[in-house]
Amino acid sequence: MSDIKFSRDELDRIVHKIKKYFNDELDQDIGAFEAEFLIDFFSKEVGMFFYNRGLFDAHMLFTEKADELSYLIQELEQPTI
CATH class of the missing domain: 1.10.287 (Helix Hairpins)
Incomplete structure (x- = not known):
């Protein structure tokens, strides 16, 4: 940093x-x-602690949104039978 x-x-x-x-x-x-x-x-x-916490929070938010997007994409799948 x-x-x-x-x-x-x-x-x-x-x-x-x-x-x-x-x-x-x-x-x-x-x-x-x-x-x-x-x-x-x-x-x-002390700044690095706040910086790292900000990165952690951003990563958690990104992961949550990516999981939501994954579920939304799965819901778009069409049946193949």
Whole structure:
């Protein structure tokens, strides 16, 4: 997995959410610079867990839909007798 790259807009929105969380839940102020360090840490150290879970969920959905499609195709079969 390559490094996660966010657009400036995405990064600004994530920083805002981190700062709001620290303020609302921990009653602490955190600067944008520190929030970006947290984002880097989580993306490098924890991001792969979320990424892998997303792949797993996508695979499960794909498998379910493929099974449904298989049944639908079988229902289209015409009797041969």
